[in-house]
Amino acid sequence: MTPVPSTNDTAFVQIRDLVKDFGAGSLAVNNVSLDIAQGEIFALLGPSGCGKTTLLRMVAGFETPTKGKILLDGVELDGLPPYLRPINMMFQSYALFPHLTVWDNVAFGLRREGMPHEPMAERVEQMLKLVQLQRYGRRKPHQLSGGQQQRVALARSLAKRPKLMLLDEPLAALDKKLREETQIELANIIRKVGVTCVMVTHDQEEAMTMANRLAVMSEGNILQVGTPTEVYETPATRFVADFIGNVNLMDGTVVVDERDFVEIDCGFCRHRVGHGITGTLGMPVTVALRPEKIHLVREQPAGQFNQVRGTVHDRAYFGSFTLYVLELPGGKRLKVSEANNERNRTDAPAEGQGAWATWPDTAQVVLTT
Amino acid sequence: MSRPPASSLFNRMHAHPLFLAHSRKAVISVPFVWLLIFMLLPFFIILKISFAQMGIASFLPLSQFKEGILTLNLDLTHYQFIVQDQLYFRTYLNSLWCAALTTFWCLFIGYPFAYFMARAKATLQPALLMLVMLPFWTSYLLRVYAWKGLLMNGGLLARVLIYTHLDWILLKLRLIVEPGMFMNTQFALLIGMVYTYLPFMILPLYATLSKMDLRLLEAAADLGATPWVGFWKITVPLSKAGIIAGSMLVFIPCIGEYVIPELLGGPQSLMIGRVLWDEFFSNNDWPMASSVAVVVILLILLPLAIFNKYQAEASEVRR
Numbered sequence: 001m002t003p004v005p006s007t008n009d010t011a012f013v014q015i016r017d018l019v020k021d022f023g024a025g026s027l028a029v030n031n032v033s034l035d036i037a038q039g040e041i042f043a044l045l046g047p048s049g050c051g052k053t054t055l056l057r058m059v060a061g062f063e064t065p066t067k068g069k070i071l072l073d074g075v076e077l078d079g080l081p082p083y084l085r086p087i088n089m090m091f092q093s094y095a096l097f098p099h100l101t102v103w104d105n106v107a108f109g110l111r112r113e114g115m116p117h118e119p120m121a122e123r124v125e126q127m128l129k130l131v132q133l134q135r136y137g138r139r140k141p142h143q144l145s146g147g148q149q150q151r152v153a154l155a156r157s158l159a160k161r162p163k164l165m166l167l168d169e170p171l172a173a174l175d176k177k178l179r180e181e182t183q184i185e186l187a188n189i190i191r192k193v194g195v196t197c198v199m200v201t202h203d204q205e206e207a208m209t210m211a212n213r214l215a216v217m218s219e220g221n222i223l224q225v226g227t228p229t230e231v232y233e234t235p236a237t238r239f240v241a242d243f244i245g246n247v248n249l250m251d252g253t254v255v256v257d258e259r260d261f262v263e264i265d266c267g268f269c270r271h272r273v274g275h276g277i278t279g280t281l282g283m284p285v286t287v288a289l290r291p292e293k294i295h296l297v298r299e300q301p302a303g304q305f306n307q308v309r310g311t312v313h314d315r316a317y318f319g320s321f322t323l324y325v326l327e328l329p330g331g332k333r334l335k336v337s338e339a340n341n342e343r344n345r346t347d348a349p350a351e352g353q354g355a356w357a358t359w360p361d362t363a364q365v366v367l368t369t
Numbered sequence: 370m371s372r373p374p375a376s377s378l379f380n381r382m383h384a385h386p387l388f389l390a391h392s393r394k395a396v397i398s399v400p401f402v403w404l405l406i407f408m409l410l411p412f413f414i415i416l417k418i419s420f421a422q423m424g425i426a427s428f429l430p431l432s433q434f435k436e437g438i439l440t441l442n443l444d445l446t447h448y449q450f451i452v453q454d455q456l457y458f459r460t461y462l463n464s465l466w467c468a469a470l471t472t473f474w475c476l477f478i479g480y481p482f483a484y485f486m487a488r489a490k491a492t493l494q495p496a497l498l499m500l501v502m503l504p505f506w507t508s509y510l511l512r513v514y515a516w517k518g519l520l521m522n523g524g525l526l527a528r529v530l531i532y533t534h535l536d537w538i539l540l541k542l543r544l545i546v547e548p549g550m551f552m553n554t555q556f557a558l559l560i561g562m563v564y565t566y567l568p569f570m571i572l573p574l575y576a577t578l579s580k581m582d583l584r585l586l587e588a589a590a591d592l593g594a595t596p597w598v599g600f601w602k603i604t605v606p607l608s609k610a611g612i613i614a615g616s617m618l619v620f621i622p623c624i625g626e627y628v629i630p631e632l633l634g635g636p637q638s639l640m641i642g643r644v645l646w647d648e649f650f651s652n653n654d655w656p657m658a659s660s661v662a663v664v665v666i667l668l669i670l671l672p673l674a675i676f677n678k679y680q681a682e683a684s685e686v687r688r
Contacts, residue, residue: 088592089588099606109592156592
């Protein structure tokens with residue numbers, strides 16, 4: 001796993017050594033290089049203030065990079081104003097023109113191209129049909145629900161057949177239930193149209209369900225690029241492991257380093273990891289362990305590795321799973337999630353009761369940074 | 370159950386069902402009563418006078434009830450006179466034209482002013498706003514007088530205009546009658562009016578422009594609009610409410626303006642305010658003056674009604 005990906009001169013979108021300095025002491029975007037393939041949905045994921053929006057705005061042309069360049073389909077975008085770039089953006093909270101009807105909002109970009117009326121009307125109708133708003137063309141944006149406004153914004157940014165579409169927190173303005181439905185619908189429409197897409201989000205679920213690949217950003221740097229599975233199952237750094245999903249992080253040292261396995265001593269438990277790592281004996285490492293990979297049992301399991309005894313400190317029922325917080329002898333806490341695949345399970349440990357946590361030797365990820 | 374002992378008369382009054390039922394209406398009715406006494410009532414008095422016949426020292430009564438017969442004596446000759454006499458027609462037209470010209474120039478100067486004020490640094494905006502309002506601290510009569518000093522022969526602005534030969538352009542535009550003479554011309558009148566009413570244009574424009582969502586301009590640019598197109602297609606339509614409010618605030622008082630034409634305007638800029646003054650106080654023909662006033666009010670009510678209709682629509686849209 002390399003934090004900075006190797007670059008490819010034929011990629012559809014090439015971002016090279018991009019730097020943005022707002023003069024605030026630290027760099028908003030720090031030497032970022034990325035390759036994005038044609039037809040891909042690529043997500044920039046990170047907490048607020050990590051530089052993902054600045055990066056997106058530089059691609060759109062709203063910010064000028066301090067250094068570096070952006071190439072789209074082999075053409076350098078440097079110096080092109082936003083209105084000359086073959087890129088359209090779907091804005092956070094949509095930025096629909098309040099004085100124009102839905103129809104005119106979608107037609108706005110086409111009118112700027114000087115497209116004749118007939119093909120333009122056809123294109124607008126086609127777009128409205130794509131987002132299932134044919135009957136809403138005469139309405140003003142404020143007469144639509146949040147979900148409908150979101151679809152108008154999508155239709156408007158797709159109408160000009162952009163080479164690249166940018167999505168800035170596309171679903172942040174919707175409530176949770178609608179957001180989950182829209183994630184899949186939005187990704188389906190984008191794939192159907194086949195447009196290359198870069199989206200910015202702070203919501204890992206959104207990034208993982210919609211994107212083919214994602215980049216995790218923090219403080220202007222890209223920490224890891226990969227498919228959602230890669231990033232979730234093999235995070236490259238502590239930050240990535242912690243940011244994406246729930247994780248238990250345990251500090252320890254390598255005590256046995258064999259070809260097929262390593263053993264790591266974390267004090268309260270001894271890990272046996274079933275895959276080799278690039279490290280040396282005695283090296284300090286962090287073991288990352290996802291709560292859903294751990295099982296809770298009443299009796300002490302066989303063997304001496306990958307198990308720890310604790311008392312249930314807290315128990316939260318989420319419906320499809322239950323999250324236990326296990327208090328370990330040293331005072332450390334371990335999050336364990338158990339799927340509720342049985343109704344009215346009676347042997348589940350209650351708060352205050354003791355239990356053994358155990359996990360297979362393929363569950364851990366060993367992090368050196 | 371016992372009442373708390375501290376229930377004063379005031380508290381009990383507030384708790385009284387009659388008070389609760391009518392307190393809302395009472396509060397709302399205050400401005401209505403104000404308008405009734407100081408606006409509607411005088412208007413009806415003026416209206417009545419406009420239909421009155423002049424007696425020797427007072428007006429003849431409008432209606433007479435004698436021997437079971439009610440006779441209404443509505444004297445319409447003044448209105449007839451207004452319609453027939455070219456002078457009144459031309460004065461009305463001139464007033465409307467002057468008001469329209471003033472509104473145009475206020476918009477032309479005020480819009481960029483308000484635009485850059487609204488887009489200026491947030492820390493700078495209160496100071497700029499202060500500068501716009503500063504002239505209000507001096508009486509408007511004094512400020513118009515000051516223009517006399519600037520425009521009269523040998524005045525500062527007059528000398529600059531002559532030096533730069535701009536007076537020839539003004540002559541070509543028929544804003545002045547002879548080169549080098551600016552006082553008592555259409556030009557002086559316009560300068561005085563635009564200067565006086567400019568803040569009334571800038572303030573509502575600034576209010577709408579500063580509230581505008583700037584991401585809309587980014588969205589327009591993203592969709593292929595150059596900054597110029599974005600301005601005309603997004604900024605201007607979205608500031609329509611401010612343009613209309615500012616125009617009304619300038620146009621309506623300009624129609625009836627008396628002081629500025631009197632001090633700066635020339636003989637050819639006969640405006641309705643001056644005619645009114647003459648009819649009331651020089652000719653002492655109150656019925657005639659009242660008729661002129663009624664027509665002015667109707668002229669002003671028309672744009673005001675359009676403005677109100679637009680406002681109602683706009684608030685509908687916002688909801």
